Amino acid sequence: MQNDLLYIGIFMLIALFIPGIAIVIAGVLGPKRPAPIKNAAYECGIETVGETWVQFKAQYYIYALIFLVFDVETIFLYPWAIAYNAVGIWAVLEAVLFIFILAGGLGYAWRKGALEWQ
């Protein structure tokens, strides 16, 4: 297992290294002629008004929130899924209960209108 993890680590480094080195090479090959207008932010030819980092709506945050909760359930459900063939029907029902408690949260968000895109 240690070897598998070592390979994964090496692979991740290389997967980031190859694009990185390609960008460096392209930067060396390409011309470099910066100009103030060229470097300005692109907003369809109109000059930027106000701060760039304006506020955005909380809607996005709510999707991320529901996602977080469903992501955390993986910690519990994946080990259960591995043990699926080795456990009895009661363990399966427990996991189904687990899923349905979480689905209750989704139902609440639905009823509350939090899933509606406004």
Next chain:
Amino acid sequence: MNSFLTDPIGFLILWFYSVLRGWNLPEDLVVLIAFVVGAFTLATLSLLLVVFLIWVERKIGGRVQDRLGPNRVGPFGLIQPVADMLKIFTKEFITPDGADKVAYNLGPILAVGAVIMIWAVVPFGITLYGSNLNVGILYIIAVGGIGTLGIIMAGWGSNNKFALLGAFRAVAQLLSYEVPMVVSLLIPVMFAGSMGLNEIVRAQTVPFIVLAPIAALIFFISSIAENGRAPFDLLEAESEIVAGFNVEYSGLKFGFFFVGDFLHAFTIALLFSVLFLGGWNGPGADSMPILGFVYLMIKTSLMYFLGLLIRFTLPRFRIDQMLALNWKLLVPLSLVTVSLTAIVDKLAMNNIWVRVIVLLLVNLIIWLSLQEIMERVYRSRPPRRTVNYPRLKPEADEPVVQPETPAA
């Protein structure tokens, strides 16, 4: 020599190990060198594959839409992507003023690196895999999260409203569709009793798509959405938010987002074949590993072609439709499917054919009740509000005004 014919790649790997050992290096160093060389080869091959994939995609896309596709450079336009690559390598990088340099430059690297990283755990054949990680499926999900991070860094780093808005949209979509994907991937893990992709392939004496067609469908849809392709290409909706999170990029940095996109399209086909179509399983694959590789490639090409057909025929969703499809249909459906499959499969006898029939029945029931529910929801909806646009046709009692004909 026989071993070379049935399993050329495995033979080469063993030969490489024996060469390294011949140099009297310590064993740890041999393993390390072999790993670095292997990882480097695989990653490079995956990137080189993109050059070919771009040609395939443009050619098929052209044919689907009744065009010719690339046909000028080389036979059938085969050299076109090479020419494009040379061009993009020599283009200028324009870094916008006020960009956050680190985030701006890391964005494309993470976006393409995250796709390549998936390849580390894919089993291409019985003997041919990078790593038999025991948590392979979770690794794939985790790597998807790194890609999301790359997009948010790109959007934030470019110091542009459109880019940031695009990144927000993109991240909302990627996060949302990860939920049904994670839930539906529980089913292969459940059946195989392991998260290692090798074990999952080995467990598929009957491909899992037969046992769990709905889960396979959910996985397919959500991975298309993760890829951000039509009909889910809201992340780069040119007509709505100029180009999305990548407006401010140029040259190869811009190109890398698309390299990642093309490679991801192939990778999801590969993953789908591994997880649901039986991977390298097939007649004679046990004795001749190279046959397994061929089977896997055939399955992958089929799924890839299907993905291309979808991409080139369907129009784009609106953002509210995209989110509603996920949260109001796919997520509940995946939860119900997983629960029912788990219960029924536990109750079914261990005979494989009984399981197939029972699970197919369950999936059919889920599908039919889904149709019924959607029908009812559709009927119970209030009729669409009609907007009174200015009429083009005049009312009956209005005098008809003839448009003036310009003087000749």
Next chain:
Amino acid sequence: MPMQIFFLIIAAVTLISAAMVVTVRRMMHAALWLVLSLFGVAVLFAMLESSFYAVVQVIVYIGAIAILVIFAVMLTRHMMDDTGRQIAKNWWAALVAVVIAFGGMVVLVLSWSRFQVGPGTAPSELLLLDFGKALTAPNQFAIPFEVSSVLLLAALIGSIFIAVERKGGQK
């Protein structure tokens, strides 16, 4: 020996980026340093041969929590800007207290002989299977299993209740 050097590098990266999280002025950069620090922790988990938690660390912390934090940074960006002090006035008092606490704990760790052990037997491949069984076994973790789903439900409902903009409420 290479293992130890590798460990020191990873530990240094993790701790330095953690220090950047608490000191850097721009919030967005603090969030990105947080990601690096969390990734370092994931590598530490991998070195401890807990591949499951290494991957879960990336999924939950980097894939979800860090993204949530970045969203919150962007949503509340207006006031928390990078000008002005980010650190409380009496930071030196906190620093002294923290350094004393750290020194005390290190002395404790180094003085107790049980901390000097090497790793025990490597965890077996079947560990996750056992963990899955234990999660649903009534005499083991069946109750924490269900309670944690209730906790998550409560967190979800609570945070949606708080975060959803009320119609007609004050802006």
Next chain:
Amino acid sequence: MIPLSWYVIVAVAMFCIGLFGALTRKNAVAILMSVELMLNAVNINLIAFWRYLYADPAADPTRALAFVAIVFVAAAAEVAVGLALIISAYRQRNTVVAEELDLMKG
């Protein structure tokens, strides 16, 4: 081999850095980030002890894993509710400086 004490010292250092941040940072989001660091330090500790002392099958290795899972759940719940509170407070008071969030003072 790496002794257990190294991991514990890293965890202690990380906990102290998080504590420092939680005590001194003014921004509420930054305080939450510091708390995340502290929770991570706890997890490093738990997994290190699991690996060094309880990994062999005789010692019931799943116990430590369950602990870590609960810490993950607690961290997720804390972030979800904490950030929702911060966003809500920001909407009402237009500030995220922790000292100025004195709604309870009346």
